[in-house]
Amino acid sequence: MSEQQSNKPVVTRLVLTVIGMFAFGFLMVPLYDVMCDALGINGKTSGTAYRQDVEHIDESRTLRVQFVATRAQGMAWDFNPDAEQLSLHPGETREMLFYAHNPTDRPMVAQAIPSVSPAKAAAFFHKTECFCFTQQVLQPGESVEMPVRFIVDPALPTDVKHLTLAYTLFDVSERMPDKLANASAQAH
């Protein structure tokens, strides 16, 4: 029986390690977001509105911002930007309209996910207002123009002269049963 006793501490420690590593796997999820936020990698932009305190426009630089609208696989909506690109100075507040149309015969809820490239510019791309902060609900055949207002931070590295703001539009009707129910109620 002495073997059985001597096994206990080592087995306990190993089982704890296993549980710890299982938890670590899940800890990697917030860790990943924190890393992406802190380092501005992965093209992720902030999910909340930016508040600008003092306006400072750097007129010595001109940047080109390009807009891309993509529909996720299975998404039936029409979705495109008002213009393909615009030129601006860092620090300037500009607006772009995106057009969406629901051609189906049922109400749908959509969510747009933004991404900025080059990835290192993502941390300098501030949105003061964006349709991506909330979901869009469209009735059958309904259309909408959705604004995004943004500022490119003058602290943007000088080697970046061209940015792309890309939106992917996802159908989230199934994930948002409450919104969908409200929308259906309005339709009738």
Place this chain on the structure above:
Amino acid sequence: MSAVIDTHHHDHAHGPAKGLMRWVLTTNHKDIGSMYLWFSFAMFLLGGSMAMVIRAELFQPGLQLVQPEYFNQMTTTHGLIMVFGAVMPAFVGLANWMIPLMIGAPDMALPRMNNFSFWLLPMAFGLLVSTLFMEGGGPNFGWTFYAPLSTTYAPPSVTFFIFAIHLAGISSIMGAINIIATILNLRAPGMTLMKMPLFVWTWLITAFLLIAVMPVLAGVVTMMLMDIHFGTSFFNAAGGGDPVMFQHIFWFFGHPEVYIMILPAFGAVSQIIPAFSRKPLFGYTSMVYATAAIAFLSFIVWAHHMFTVGIPITGELFFMYATMLIAVPTGVKVFNWVSTMFRGALTFEAPMLFAVAFVILFTIGGFSGLMLAIAPADFQYHDTYFVVAHFHYVLVPGAIFGIFASAYYWLPKWTGHMYDETLAKTHFWMSFIGMNLAFFPMHFVGLAGMPRRIPDYNVMFANFNMISSVGAFMFGVTQLLFLFIVIKCIKGGTKAAANPWEGAEGLEWTVPSPAPYHTFTTPPEVK
């Protein structure tokens, strides 16, 4: 547990129980080891048949035998079965058989858990294989099961796949806990850590890798399960998740996993080469430290599998250099094996043939790995047949030749008979030629741009693919010869002495052949 430990109180040792229930209820490390080995061989043949389907389809350009949907299921399940069903259980089987014999222990430290961890495996793989017959087919997203391909766009059977991975993972974790407890607690008096045979050392380190990363794999498939069924968005961009994060978590498991599959083979080869060189292993201490160094580095190189997903340049550089650093401890090992052979009295029986082929061919696989580690070049190689050639060169003549070498080396101890040397040498040469014919041309088609996991290809790749297929068929058929050799060896043959190899050292050769059902009930003295 006490049944095993108490035996030395009786005058006679218990033999195995009679009938089928012996195998269901056994807690004997040799029985369980044999079951692991037979199970992994069955999985090897099953996964191999899937490879035959793949190579038959790729024999000519165009679609002949199977549809792309089925082809994808074949590549996926071939990978999953070979990794989790064939290579890993084979090494656990070898560990079960040999570690107690090598360290002078009466059995594994936790015999009942040992039984349970084996019997989980048939359940896991029964579940996995059953998905192939379900509506919508089995897993078709590649053995790396990248989300959202394996979540949003997966066939309905993916839930069964997830549970199969959970079961196989639990089995591996329990096996690893058992191995660590055995090695740390049951060594014979005098067997200090630095006197342990290298196979035991490499397995100790492998077991720690398993403990560290199998729970992460369990975690990532659990996240998939939650995304699919409970509306979470770990990997769903629409809900704020990130598909790239899947790759980070997966490869945090996946890279140590590739060392889990090769380190025990390093250990086995480090037993075999000295035995047939009739010299002690060159650089024992450096072998131990090199293994530990490889295990440590395996945790900080995962992103070299995902250079093309768009990671910052500093990240690319870090993972590139860290990956290349692994060549240093691996080089130490190759140097030590060659130095062990240098001026040795070499003979080339089947175990030695496989071990020498291991050293040469694994090194080739290591070199193509170094090429893939170069981040800028990887953009060209990524997801081509060059990658397929690379990992088959480290897994087939690496892990699998290591298993064959171990099987021939220890078969006399397991069965009490010598295997048929002529047939074994035939098995070696057919495997060696077949495997090189199958995988070497893949380097060329890969560099020329042939993508992996595609059932059809450009006609310009036709000749090399035909050669690959012929080699693969040859390698596949040859493994039936191995089955025949093993059965023949069990049924009879020249009686094997306690130590049938002139130069073999170690406690396992001090017990009679075949090893009695209970060994080392009184621990041996190690000087």
